[in-house]
Amino acid sequence: MYLDRIVETKRMEVAALKERFSLTEAERQIAELPACLGFGEKLARGRNRPMGLIAEVKKASPSKGLIREDFHPVNIARTYEEAGADCLSVLTDVEYFQGSNRYLQEIREAVRLPILRKDFTIDYRQIYEARLIGADAVLLIAAILTAEEMKEMLQISSDLGLDALVEVHDREELERVLELDASLIGINNRNLKTFVTDLAATESLIRHIPQEATIVSESGISRPEEIRYLLASGAHAVLVGEHFMRQHNIGWAVKQLMGEPGTEEVAR
Numbered sequence: 381m382y383l384d385r386i387v388e389t390k391r392m393e394v395a396a397l398k399e400r401f402s403l404t405e406a407e408r409q410i411a412e413l414p415a416c417l418g419f420g421e422k423l424a425r426g427r428n429r430p431m432g433l434i435a436e437v438k439k440a441s442p443s444k445g446l447i448r449e450d451f452h453p454v455n456i457a458r459t460y461e462e463a464g465a466d467c468l469s470v471l472t473d474v475e476y477f478q479g480s481n482r483y484l485q486e487i488r489e490a491v492r493l494p495i496l497r498k499d500f501t502i503d504y505r506q507i508y509e510a511r512l513i514g515a516d517a518v519l520l521i522a523a524i525l526t527a528e529e530m531k532e533m534l535q536i537s538s539d540l541g542l543d544a545l546v547e548v549h550d551r552e553e554l555e556r557v558l559e560l561d562a563s564l565i566g567i568n569n570r571n572l573k574t575f576v577t578d579l580a581a582t583e584s585l586i587r588h589i590p591q592e593a594t595i596v597s598e599s600g601i602s603r604p605e606e607i608r609y610l611l612a613s614g615a616h617a618v619l620v621g622e623h624f625m626r627q628h629n630i631g632w633a634v635k636q637l638m639g640e641p642g643t644e645e646v647a648r
């Protein structure tokens with residue numbers, strides 16, 4: 381199972397992080413940082429289009445291998461910003477996604493959009509690390525955290541001023557996170573255990589989520605009609621990576637996917 385392997389590697393990385401991590405030092409550094417940009421807030425309201433967009437900077441994935449050869453994270457992030465993305469997601473996992481903390485740090489310097497640190501969070505120190513590299517939000521995946529751990533991670537995120545995108549894939553995970561006060565919920569259309577993707581996951585889980593929550597539909601999205609379907613299902617935002625990463629003209633692809641007038645007739 382893919383997810384087990386990823387988590388196993390992550391445990392080794394966290395063991396190394398523990399060696400160099402000092403809570404006092406991290407807290408001292410964080411106290412000097414500017415406040416985070418509101419990630420969840422940007423997706424929930426104050427938008428001039430019905431569906432919010434989190435655009436992802438993703439070089440590779442365990443299921444697809446290398447996705448984009450010509451990979452310049454800062455340029456991609458700037459293009460997303462210019463094309464009107466609401467927020468960014470930056471993969472920092474090195475081993476399976478060829479991501480890097482450095483990419484996120486460089487992007488932080490170059491754009492003003494709120495940034496999600498996309499990684500497999502299993503230890504509270506990673507949340508401090510996310511804040512220190514310039515993230516505004518962290519991903520908390522229900523499939524790899526117990527209810528108790530999820531609660532702890534949500535608390536630490538909020539103490540550090542970070543938003544948390546809580547990711548679920550099935551009913552059991554959803555029920556577990558609804559017990560806690562998660563206001564930003566991601567429904568991953570991709571099963572992280574099998575890597576099978578089906579947008580119907582969003583439609584089937586959304587009806588069990590209270591109105592107040594902001595809902596992000598994640599993975600496997602590449603066509604404007606899918607955006608319309610997810611909007612009709614009740615999603616507030618989408619998280620898109622691979623589709624944009626495979627484009628020659630990323631900025632145009634962002635506008636076309638989100639249905640910007642003037643892009644609908646043109647073939648890819």
Ligand SMILES: O=P(O)(O)OC[C@@H](O)[C@@H](O)c1c[nH]c2ccccc12
Nearest residue numbers: 568598599600601619620621622623
């Ligand atoms: O590239 P896609 O199919 O558009 O998916 C983006 C994003 O949803 C996906 O990268 C993702 C969703 N949840 C994750 C958890 C870990 C790593 C990656 C992910």
